[in-house]
Amino acid sequence: MAEHECVQLVPIFSELGSEQLDIIESIVRHHHYPAGSTLFGADDPLDSLMIVAYGQVKVYQLAANGREQLLYLLQTGDIDGEAALFENQRRTSFGEALVPTDVCSIRRSDFQDLMQKYPSISIKVLNVFGKRLNQLERQTTSTATESVEARLANYITETAAALKTYTFKLSLKKKDLATFLGTTPESISRKLALFERQGLITQKPGKVIEINDADQLLLTE
Amino acid sequence: MAEHECVQLVPIFSELGSEQLDIIESIVRHHHYPAGSTLFGADDPLDSLMIVAYGQVKVYQLAANGREQLLYLLQTGDIDGEAALFENQRRTSFGEALVPTDVCSIRRSDFQDLMQKYPSISIKVLNVFGKRLNQLERQTTSTATESVEARLANYITETAAALKTYTFKLSLKKKDLATFLGTTPESISRKLALFERQGLITQKPGKVIEINDADQLLLTE
DNA sequence: CGGATGTTTGACTCGAATCAAAAACGGTGG
């Protein structure tokens, strides 16, 4: 059954046997969100763990001045970035589906029972958080100390590396990419045009980018 | 015995009985670091959990252009910010003692055994990481979207709130505070002078700051 | 096809970094 998928998808349950997966499946709830809809908002009670079964979710915060900061882009198989699941806290970020998205959720208390019963789950979750912390540490370092040019060049090469191809489609609108990199859509536009003039990349229709000189791109300051 | 302290200090062990604390104490190693010394560097193998028994440790990263970004300031009772303890990874950050510091460490494998034996520990660690993620998310949002002025105003009010006093001593040199806030020592100096001219704060000898108008400070854009 | 949404380009402004030098501070040893 299609609905079994989300539990199997998620690495945090990977060490469990299929009987245990059945148990988990029985306590999971399924939701569907159309593109553009809100999964959760700041101040919502944080009472369940979310698993993205299919789709793409942007998780962002609002600064005091109202500006948006994209923190994570959750893909199929990712779990919700909110880390305070284990305490009684409210959310501090917003989640929005970028494409039609299926989500499974497990209530906090159920998930805590699971962690008590299967300690391997907590260790897996710890690893997920660990990776996220590392990613966020690098993001912080980079927005705080590097130029827009360098950050964008970095984003392009990292995305290409993750997809193992030199030609790929930007999965975000420039506006969202801008809030991710801590800049503006205009600046991104200009810098991409600059990279193209320098012969480092080629922009093709449909937000597709081809990297011509990855080495030089990485040297961008 | 004084050396028992570090295990008792740490909230992650708070639910354990004293017999269990004894066991943990027996597998812990003690280290001392003079002010200015390095606890660990990038590329060091990450093979143990560190607990700050006494002192202050700055944890920072280097950006590609060589600039420093302060990520955390570990105080007495904090555990090491490196999140990838549970996988076989290398460090990506540096740790430096700002004052003479005592540290206890537990080897990775020992700590993993502890987590298997006492699941409450993993949940506590999860909470610590969760808080750190939240803090880092706010830091990222703030450096990426707010002005130096707003970030500094925020830092001052938050520090005061944490210490529950309007008069406090800056625990960092301006150079370190600058890398934390993603700016330069010169800018901090100027902005503090500005706040003082505006009557929001008073600067006193010994890096002491007194807040005169917390409300107005928070409104700084 | 047409309107809305997203993107590019241009002109302008401004915050904050940089560089340089003076001033203040703080720890050390005599």
Place this chain on the structure above:
DNA sequence: CCACCGTTTTTGATTCGAGTCAAACATCCG
């Protein structure tokens, strides 16, 4: 306890990256 030296901080002058605003242009989708 004070004088001294290195470090930290402040102040000033200047530069520059990148944000803002506005308008033209492209693209997407119903």
